[in-house]
Amino acid sequence: MFGTKPIIRRRIHPTLGLLLGFYFSLPLLPSAALASDIDHAIDQLRAEVSEHSARVFALEQRLLHPADSRLSVFLTLGSPDALGLDSVELFVNGKPVVSHLYSEREQEALEEGGVQQLFVGNLPNGSHSLKAVVTARSGNDRFLRRESSYRFQKRPGSLRLQMTLEAKAPDFEPRVSFLEWK
DSSP states (O other), rough: OOOOOOOOOOOOOHHHHHHHHHHHHTTTTHHHHHHHHHHHHHHHHHHHHHHHHHHHHHHHHHHSSOTTTTEEEEEESSSSTTTTEEEEEEETTTTEEEEEEOOHHHHHHTTOOOOEEEEEEEEEEEEEEEEEEEEETTTTTTTTEEEEEEEEEEEEEEEEEEEEEEEETTTTEEEEEEEEOO
8 A cells, every 4th residue: 555665674693783782781891890899989988987976976075074074864764654754854053954855766765764865064073953844744644744953962073863753653743863873
């Protein structure tokens, strides 16, 4: 209908096809080796950055928080099932130093026996006060806000304080206690 022109099929000689295939795949071979070298260099660089970051953190801790004047405050839950911790505010000598809202994941970690570092700072030797304001939901689903104060004597060297939150049945009133770690 449209004509009767015969279809001419042309074949590429097998040797020529092999040579053309090899020619066009040459740029791909070095790129695979180059990608492997780049991956190796990236891994080495990541390791160096990680080591450098650890050294910088250690130096920062020594310079910003020297051991002679360091105060660290840690939080634990004494009765994990009795309190749903919402927030903690911490004041040292009347100045706010920490205000932390707890996510579900953080609450679960504390309930499983975790210890949270609330505060690290510097204090001169002498008498100081620590005030904690805790907002929590008690076991009987009441929201509570409690303040607790603790007076302590800072001596040369680092001081570590453990702040424990407890609420015992039947009244589920939260109680905050402090303990100096040796």
